[in-house]
Amino acid sequence: MRYLLLMIVVAAGVFLAGLWQHWEGWPWRDVPRRYNPFAPLHVDDPPSLLTRIKRERIAHDPKACRATLEQARRAGEVAYRAVGSPSIGQCQLHHAVRIRSTSVDFNHSFLASCPLAVAWLRFERHQLQPAARDLFDAPVRHVIHYGSFACRNIYHRKDARRSAHATAEALDIAAFRLADGTSVSVQKNWAKHSDDDRRSRFLHRIHEGACQEFSTVLGPGYNAAHANHFHLGVDGFSVCR
Numbered sequence: 001m002r003y004l005l006l007m008i009v010v011a012a013g014v015f016l017a018g019l020w021q022h023w024e025g026w027p028w029r030d031v032p033r034r035y036n037p038f039a040p041l042h043v044d045d046p047p048s049l050l051t052r053i054k055r056e057r058i059a060h061d062p063k064a065c066r067a068t069l070e071q072a073r074r075a076g077e078v079a080y081r082a083v084g085s086p087s088i089g090q091c092q093l094h095h096a097v098r099i100r101s102t103s104v105d106f107n108h109s110f111l112a113s114c115p116l117a118v119a120w121l122r123f124e125r126h127q128l129q130p131a132a133r134d135l136f137d138a139p140v141r142h143v144i145h146y147g148s149f150a151c152r153n154i155y156h157r158k159d160a161r162r163s164a165h166a167t168a169e170a171l172d173i174a175a176f177r178l179a180d181g182t183s184v185s186v187q188k189n190w191a192k193h194s195d196d197d198r199r200s201r202f203l204h205r206i207h208e209g210a211c212q213e214f215s216t217v218l219g220p221g222y223n224a225a226h227a228n229h230f231h232l233g234v235d236g237f238s239v240c241r
């Protein structure tokens with residue numbers, strides 16, 4: 001009797017699975033892109049538990065990464081030029097791009113590995129601009145950075161490992177100018193001067209948000225070397241300080 005019941009349950013399971021296949025096809029096919037672990041990371045998809053997994057996937061799949069970036073370019077979210085994989089000094093870039101502008105413009109265009117470019121676009125879209133709109137009711141228009149590519153070791157020390165900047169996998173950002181004229185600087189505004197200090201709240205909020213899109217986020221709370229900028233990196237070391 002027990003075996004008969006078991007067989008009926010198994011047969012019913014096989015039958016239902018067949019129906020599912022017939023009607024729905026492969027279960028992931030109709031899952032919205034943001035919840036589908038097999039769909040590539042997209043700039044527009046809101047951050048989720050899958051973001052990190054998908055970020056690691058595009059880091060190892062240059063073609064998928066370029067497709068994501070190309071999609072963002074077609075949507076008018078970024079202007080860039082592909083620079084390929086040049087050797088500069090002792091350093092080798094892989095499928096790098098030069099970012100000219102995004103939803104913001106920059107003090108200088110900058111070199112970026114493809115995963116850094118995608119992480120920056122996602123950060124802007126899901127963290128930077130929403131924080132600016134919430135706190136100041138105005139978008140960020142201009143970002144001042146201290147550079148992304150530098151062929152050097154960390155802290156310029158001979159015995160240290162290569163910096164993420166040596167492969168254009170990190171961007172140092174220092175200040176922001178908003179559409180309403182507000183200026184926010186990491187150096188001047190990180191420390192809170194009152195409970196209602198919007199500039200400080202803005203910086204703390206985007207620092208925390210950056211940790212969802214970049215693997216390495218270092219700011220003034222980390223050490224004196226970062227008192228005037230946020231280091232935003234995608235080189236795989238998971239740090240948020």
Ligand SMILES: [Zn+2]
Nearest residue numbers: 170171172231
């Ligand atoms: Zn840095």
